[in-house]
Amino acid sequence: GAVVSQHPSRVICKSGTSVKIECRSLDFQATTMFWYRQFPKQSLMLMATSNEGSKATYEQGVEKDKFLINHASLTLSTLTVTSAHPEDSSFYICSAKGLYNEQFFGPGTRLTVL
Amino acid sequence: GDSVTQMEGPVTLSEEAFLTINCTYTATGYPSLFWYVQYPGEGLQLLLKATKADDKGSNKGFEATYRKETTSFHLEKGSVQVSDSAVYFCALLNQAGTALIFGKGTTLSVSS
Numbered sequence: 001g002a003v004v005s006q007h008p009s010r011v012i013c014k015s016g017t018s019v020k021i022e023c024r025s026l027d028f029q030a031t032t033m034f035w036y037r038q039f040p041k042q043s044l045m046l047m048a049t050s051n052e053g054s055k056a057t058y059e060q061g062v063e064k065d066k067f068l069i070n071h072a073s074l075t076l077s078t079l080t081v082t083s084a085h086p087e088d089s090s091f092y093i094c095s096a097k098g099l100y101n102e103q104f105f106g107p108g109t110r111l112t113v114l
Numbered sequence: 115g116d117s118v119t120q121m122e123g124p125v126t127l128s129e130e131a132f133l134t135i136n137c138t139y140t141a142t143g144y145p146s147l148f149w150y151v152q153y154p155g156e157g158l159q160l161l162l163k164a165t166k167a168d169d170k171g172s173n174k175g176f177e178a179t180y181r182k183e184t185t186s187f188h189l190e191k192g193s194v195q196v197s198d199s200a201v202y203f204c205a206l207l208n209q210a211g212t213a214l215i216f217g218k219g220t221t222l223s224v225s226s
Contacts, residue, residue: 006157034214043203043218044158093157101146101211108157 002028004096006106013084014114020080021109023094029074030096034103035067038091050077084113116141120204120217127194127224135189135220137178137204145206147171147180147187148214152201161189161202194224 003026013019023033031052036044048069049057056069066088068080077096081088089112095103121136139147146165150158162171167182176191187204204217 041219041221043216046213049212095158095214101207102148102160102163103214104160105150105158108155110155 002096002098002104004094004104004106006092006094006109008109009107010110010112012112012114015085016083018080018082019084019111020078021092021094021111023077023079023096023106025075025096025104028096028098030077030098031074032097033071033077034095034097035069035077035079036093036095038093038108040091044093047079081111084111086113089113116145116206116208116215118204118206118215118217120202120220122218122220124221124223127222129196129224129226130193131224133189133191133194133198133222135202135204135222137187137189137217139185139187139204139206141185141206141209141215143209144182145209147178148205148207149176149178149187149189150203150205150216152203152219154200158203194222196224196226198222199224 005024007022033050035047038044047062050069050071052071058064071077093108095105117140148163149161151161152158162173164171164180170179178189201219201221203219205214
């Protein structure tokens with residue numbers, strides 16, 4: 001089946017630093033990937049849609065200069081949280097769009113900003 | 115706009131009990147419907163899906179039927195196990211196929 005990986009699975013960083021999270025589709029090509037944020041005991045909030053070779057589409061209220069997304073290849077999208085602050089601490093989940101519009105989710109990345 | 119409403123949890127059951135988690139939706143057209151499961155500390159896994167009215171999705175003993183007339187996609191399982199303890203999310207794919215809209219999630223806790 002379609003497998004999506006994320007790296008790292010957990011990261012702790014100091015306030016003011018930048019953190020990059022990778023999302024890879026391991027056995028299929030994904031022209032579209034999605035980035036979600038999940039707060040404790042809450043649902044997933046779509047942050048942005050990442051399209052290979054073009055600029056990401058951000059949802060309303062999501063700062064594109066804060067959350068940089070790059071989809072450089074058909075199997076890799078990256079999310080960089082720039083100048084991270086404690087309020088950016090969250091669980092970030094990516095998904096990759098399959099052939100029939102289904103989404104395959106990565107295992108998530110737990111970001112803690114001190 | 116499109117939306118998904120799930121019953122609020124937590125749902126607490128004993129092993130082998132019958133499970134129903136209600137899900138209703140509001141959407142343009144006839145969206146594909148999904149149930150995802152999230153185990154503690156993990157990402158989401160697709161549990162089952164249905165792409166058109168009257169379709170029944172099933173997997174691992176879980177079932178859900180796409181009911182157009184009631185705009186519902188309730189999740190059921192005849193006999194839950196402790197290992198089913200997780201958060202369950204109902205979701206729909208918007209008509210353009212560009213976004214998954216999630217419900218708020220329902221926490222299921224099964225005790226032995």
